[in-house]
Amino acid sequence: MFNIAETLHRWCRDARPFALATVVGVQGSAPLPAGTSVAVDEHGDAVGSVSGGCVEGAVHELCREVLRSDGGPVRARFGYSDDDAFAVGLTCGGELDVLVRRVDPAELPHLAAALADVVRGRPVAVAEVVDGPDGLLGSTLSVLGDGTAAHGTLTGGPVGSLLAEEARALLRAGRTARVTVGGNGAGCPEPVTALVHVHSSRPRLLVFGAVDFAAALSRAGCFLGYRVTVCDARPVFATTARFPHADEVVADWPHRYLERTEVDGRTAVCVLTHDAKFDIPLLRVALDLPVGYVGAMGSRRTHDERLRLLRELGLTPHQLARLHSPIGLDLGARTPEETAVSITAEIIARSHRGTGLPLSELAGPIHRASPHPVAGSVS
Template identity: 60%
Template sequence: MLDIAEELHRWCGEGRAFAVATVVAVEGSAPRQPGAALAVDAEGRAVGSVSGGCVEGAVYELCRAALESGESVRERFGRPGDHPGEDDFATGLTCGGVLDVLVVPVLPGAPGRAVLAEALAAVAAGEPVALARVVAGPDGLLGRALLVRADGTYAGALAESGGLDRAAAAEAAALLAAGRTGTVTAGPDGMRCEDPVTLLVESCLPPPRMIVFGAVDFAAALVRAGKFLGYHVTVCDARPVFATAGRFPEADEVAVGWPHRYLDAQQAAGALDARTVLCVLTHDPKFDVPLLERALRLPVAYVGAMGSRRTHEDRLGRLREAGVGERALARLRSPIGLDLGARTPEETALSIAAEIVALRHGGTGAPLTGAHTPIHHERPQGPGSVARYPVA
């Protein structure tokens, strides 16, 4: 649901009644992952998506029905014709996967609306928060929500006893710290025991950072690609005549300074994390070497550097002389980007963006045509794995 938080925050401010359908579980191949949502207001207006088109019509009607009944409901969608008595034209996922959708009415004055409104406001303000909602469990708890902040404090209530709330808040805080969205299970009394309650925890962090070093034409195209992917994009260059807001109007920030000193300052300020991507487009040793010497030792998601293969070999030699070890050098993506045959700045930016996405999700970059590998990759989840950006 947090993927459409900005629009829903506006709806709450306008006092609208609406219902939200959220993907809460996926089996096999499916177009959207847990947390993806479709919302429908009392006038029939819709925002978001749960399937990219396969079951949108049926989910839309479920939302309308929930607005009428005031009751939450969970529905499963599989391949058309998979169930007895169902014909081949029944609503379902043609990709062969299974999708579980939770539909919750959000009515003015209803219990639980306040905590959802608070969560939506926090996301709209760029705060790191997690929203834990009951997606399976004892009667009467379905759809109840708990807002959890980065410091572990929470708002809302899942059950009359506080044990479940405390357990859910601890689980949600852990997922938020890792930047993950997923499901967890706890007992209604807060223990992992009988009569479990399943919670979908949606984490929402501020946008990840992309720092582009080198105020060149390729950088301008990469800024646009980075913004499209949901990054907070900074351009840094030591040359003030090139590093101007006028040349990079779509960048969130343009910094003038030596790249390695800017990176040092950002690291000291705690402004870099495991989602940060660093793109070095200067291909000038006096900038590249001191910058990469530092960048390759940082726990960031991606470090790429532009240049020819000859430039790359020369750069590796200089970095070895500077004391950078082979393990760190192996992290360097250079020449930067995937082999798309790119020529123009826009094509090059696309190849860099594609490599970043492939690395994030464990993709190979190979054509899907003729391949027998999964279309959607599942990387092992850890502190460096992020399931969703505020839209990334």
Template identity: 65%
Template sequence: MLDVAAELDRWCREGRDFAVATVVAVGGSAPRLPGAALAVDAAGTVVGSVSGGCVEGAVYELCRDALRDGRPVRERYGFAAPDGGRGDADDPFAVGLTCGGTLDVLVVPVAADAPWRAVVADAVSAAADGGPVALARVVSGPDALLGRALRVRPDGTYAGGLGAAGALDRVAAAEAAALLAAGRTGTVRVGADGGRCGEPVTLFVESCAPPPRMLVFGAVDFAAALTRAARFVGYRVTVCDARPVFATAARFPDADEVVVDWPHRHLDATEVDARTVVCVLTHDAKFDVPLLERALRLPVAYVGAMGSRRTHDDRLARLRRAGLTERELARLRSPIGLDLGARTPEETALSIVAEVVADRHGGTGVPLTGARAPIHRDPGEAGVRTGSYA
């Protein structure tokens, strides 16, 4: 639902009735990830997408039905053969996924009198403003709980209600806050009473967190290309260099921030988290070593450094003398990037971003042709998380 927060926020402010279909689980080679959403208002206006086209027609009708009867519904879509194995191939509203995957969709009506209307309006407003927010909803369990929603803030406070006299709310809020802190969307299984007893309940938690950060150290031509590529895949990019003649906004118009400072000093002063990416492009020991000495000891997602293999070997020796352990050094991606045969700054930027994306999603970086690994991996962001309460 937060996938289309800006449009839904406007619909709420305009007082429109609407229904939202959200992908809550996927299997195999499904076209969209959990959290993808399609919404339909009472006039039939559509925003968003749940499948890139495969089952949009059927989901549209489910939304219209939900608006009429006021009841949430969960539906699963599976494989449809090109010849119409699950419907008429000549029917534009035929149901099924030609990719061979499965897609679970939760459809929830959000009419003016819906008990979860205020919670949804609050959540989409916060997400539309770019603030951190999580929305937890019941997607399986007792029928009376289906579709109920909880809006959770980063500190774990919440609005709305799921049931079980508040016990389920408290557990759901704690789990949702943990997913929000990691910037993840996924499912959590708990007991309907909030503890280990009672009928199991599956909660779907959508997280809307600020974009992950990429810190690019070294104001070189490669950094300019990397900044463009990183922003394209959703990172908020900071470029830092101690040399003011190179670290200028004019040279890096695509950067969200350009900082003139010694790299290690800026890293000490800036905020990082488990999604932060650190790219060191200076390949100069006086910058690299104190910077990497700190970066490799921080709980960040990725640390990579540019340089030849000889530079890398020399860098490792200096870092060992600085006291880094072999386990800490094993986190360093150097030479940085995947082997694409890159030559130009743009090609090099592509190889670096490709490695960052592969690392983020558990990819191998090998060609898909001939490979037997799944095309769409699930490293945990969209998987089922069973907490200590399940």
């Protein structure tokens, strides 16, 4: 639901009821992940998408029906139909499980508060029951960024306590996922499955070296939703005027800044200086941190010399294997803008375990489950 948080927040603020249709299960080559939502208000106005276009009409009508009825949440499955080319189905060949429920903002103040936090950029998790006893289907609870308290229709019982703990864990990991609790007879005899929607802080892109390539890369990183930092030891180059798309520009020695800043398993470190006096101390720190990506610009000769110097500092083969150098995918890039695309393409491929090959040369599903690296892991 957080893909449409701004509109839902506005509707909640206006006390406007709406139907919320959420992808709660994905099989095969479905185009959008679990947690993606579309909402329809009482005037028929819609926001969001659950399929990229394939079944939007059917989902819209189902939302209208849920708003008109007095019934509870409705589950629906949309899949591929070979027999009737005009039947409602996913042309990509996958299957989607969608949960549609009515939301009355006045009755769910915790949801309105969670959406407000998302709009403000604060971390929050909302657990939504998608399978289990009929009386619990569609019930929700929210956990705010500090994780100290849970709010919602599920709090107070064993199910709520278990789901709150799962929500806190996923909030720390920064990922949306399905979880199942109960079914063991100890206060929660029936299993309950919830989709935990997580909005975490933006992943970080740390760009070291205040060069033209850094300006293009900071712009690309901003477009992709990263919180971008540009750092350089030379104050004359590390200025906000030169990097308007960066969230922050830091004048400091790169390794010193990296030692004291906050990183996690989603952080990408890009070293663009190709100057040993900056690169080597910086890479020694970066390759020992639990970040998701470390790349360094330079020729193959520069790369070989870097490896030699890093080995002399005691870095292990496992640490050195984490270094992406020369940085980026082979796109034939020449300009700073093309190079930024090459670098971000490699970061995306690394994050989702993509091959970087043309899809036309590959077999199997186009859309694959993301590995969702956990904050603090080293892969």
